[in-house]
Amino acid sequence: MxxxxxxxxxxxxxxxxxxxxxxxxxxxxxxxxxxxxxxxxxxxxxxxxxxxxxxxxxxxxxxxxxxxxxxxxxxxxxxxxxxxxxxxxxxxxxxxxxxxxxxxxxxxxxxxxxxxxxxxxxxxxxxxxxxxxxxxxxxxxxxxxxxxxxxxxxxxxxxxxxxxxxxxxxxxxxxxxxxxxxxxxxxxxxxxxxxxxxxxxxxxxxxYAHPVYKQKVLVATEDQTVRTTLFGYGWPNAPHRTLRTPFVERWLPEEGRGSEQRPDEPRIGETKIGGQPVPLLRFMGFPPTPDASGDLESMDFLAGQGVGLVKDIKPAAEVLQELVEGARQIIIQLATGVEN
Ligand SMILES: Cc1cc2nc3c(=O)[nH]c(=O)nc-3n(C[C@H](O)[C@H](O)[C@H](O)COP(=O)(O)O)c2cc1C
Structure with missing residues (x-):
């Protein structure tokens, strides 16, 4: 189908x-x-x-x-x-x-x-x-x-x-x-x-997302994301949609600061890329993985407005199965004019 x-x-x-x-x-x-x-x-x-x-x-x-x-x-x-x-x-x-x-x-x-x-x-x-x-x-x-x-x-x-x-x-x-x-x-x-x-x-x-990240995606609603350039350290002036955490709210009025690449931005934690430890400075756009440690609340929780529809953590194969099965039912309902 x-x-x-x-x-x-x-x-x-x-x-x-x-x-x-x-x-x-x-x-x-x-x-x-x-x-x-x-x-x-x-x-x-x-x-x-x-x-x-x-x-x-x-x-x-x-x-x-x-x-x-x-x-x-x-x-x-x-x-x-x-x-x-x-x-x-x-x-x-x-x-x-x-x-x-x-x-x-x-x-x-x-x-x-x-x-x-x-x-x-x-x-x-x-x-x-x-x-x-x-x-x-x-x-x-x-x-x-x-x-x-x-x-x-x-x-x-x-x-x-x-x-x-x-x-x-x-x-x-x-x-x-x-x-x-x-x-x-x-x-x-x-x-x-x-x-x-x-x-x-x-x-x-x-x-491959940190448990805190998955949890934030579960509770956030569609009005709790923002398109911003805030996490611009390493990739300046590039719009991205991320969760409106208290950290993001704090810095949105000074959004441009994130793209300034200031070497004196504080170190907020560490992650790994290719197995190697990498220090995380404030405003770096690395969504936290299970390798991330430090001040997670200051990190970049990239997510879209569809976040309001996400209510549970499950195997990805189940998500696909629900999409396909649900779509099939909707199409049948639409085609047959069955009221729901
Ligand atoms: C955490 C995260 C990281 C992303 N990284 C990339 C990337 O590296 N390359 C890319 O082409 N798109 C990237 N995207 C965008 C996705 O490919 C896709 O356009 C987007 O997730 C679709 O919208 P949705 O999040 O509402 O499903 C990223 C999206 C998210 C949420």
Whole structure:
């Protein structure tokens, strides 16, 4: 019932992607979503190429289904070489290279030559057209209600059909605010051929998120997120949607401070990247993983407006199953005009 043309193109069973979430969508979460019939897209998470290679191989050992690896093309001033990371993904022949925050044009022909499909995430019609001209295989239209870094200013319900019309026949995936079966059906009705789900999947057993982060996602409501540039240390002036914690409320009036890259910002804790300890300074945009320690309350709890719909922590495969089953029931009800 839900196998769209994009599902056939990618060799997946259900039109649901685990959105790449920096640090949070690791091999574990990506693999269970792929094993459940969707497309798990692992984030490269700032890992240096040798560590990323190990992560890709770990993901491959956990699933024999298609998966993706996400790379940010520009933006963070983290010590990672985009070219080397893309080359590595192509060498490893990941089924899907997912790109965000930059122009995918230089990479598409190389990816296709390596047998790798490219899916670019955008936040506007203009960027969708650029991706279409570049020859990508599918485009994720990300609405402004999404969690994490947000590319545009238009809501999912307004953006998706505009992108669908602008890039037809290239398949479009809806992202931003989709957290249950109603959102999935709505996205399909807008012309999307799949959905990419981020925030809902933070509250799963397999998400690589600190227990405090998962708990905050459970209790937050849709009006408790903000689109800001506050966590701009290392990635200045890049809008992201995060939870309005007391720390965020305290600093929002001085939002620009977060992008100043002041070397004297206090150290608030520590985390690990690629297994190595990394000090966390105030305003760094690392959502807390189980490796994070220190003053968690000052960290970046990236989440979208769909957070209000997230009420329980469960295995990601169950989330997918509920989405598919719930969507099937809604569609039957709509088609038969049964009152509920
Ligand atoms: C914690 C978090 C981290 C994210 N990191 C990335 C990333 O590294 N690369 C990327 O392309 N998108 C990233 N995103 C955006 C997602 O790919 C997706 O657009 C978004 O989660 C969809 O909206 P939703 O959160 O309302 O489901 C992130 C989102 C979240 C919540």
């Amino acid at each position: 839900f196998r769209t043309q994009l599902c056939s193109l990618l060799g997946i069973e259900v039109p649901i992607f685990a959105a790449p979430m920096g640090f949070v969508t690791g091999p574990g979460l990506a693999a269970v979503v792929s094993n459940a019939g969707g497309l798990g897209i692992m984030s490269f998470s700032g890992n240096p190429p040798p560590v990323l290679r190990e992560e890709i191989r770990r993901l491959r050992s956990l699933t024999d289904k298609p998966f993706g690896v996400n790379v940010l093309l520009t933006g963070p001033h983290l010590p990672f070489p985009v070219e080397a990371v893309v080359d590595l993904c192509l060498e490893e022949q990941v089924p899907v290279l997912s790109t965000f925050w930059g122009d995918p044009t230089p990479y598409v022909a190389r990816a296709h030559a390596a047998g790798v499909k490219v899916i670019d995430q955008v936040g506007s019609v203009a960027d969708a057209q650029r991706a279409a001209r570049a020859g990508v295989d599918a485009i994720v239209a990300q609405g402004v209600e999404a969690g994490g870094h947000v590319a545009g200013e238009v809501t999912t319900i307004a953006l998706v059909p505009r992108v669908v019309d602008a890039v037809a026949p290239i398949p479009v995936v809806a992202a931003g605010g989709i957290a249950d079966a109603r959102g999935l059906v709505a996205a399909l009705a807008l012309g999307a051929q799949a959905v990419a789900i981020g925030t809902r999947l933070i509250a799963t057993l397999e998400a």
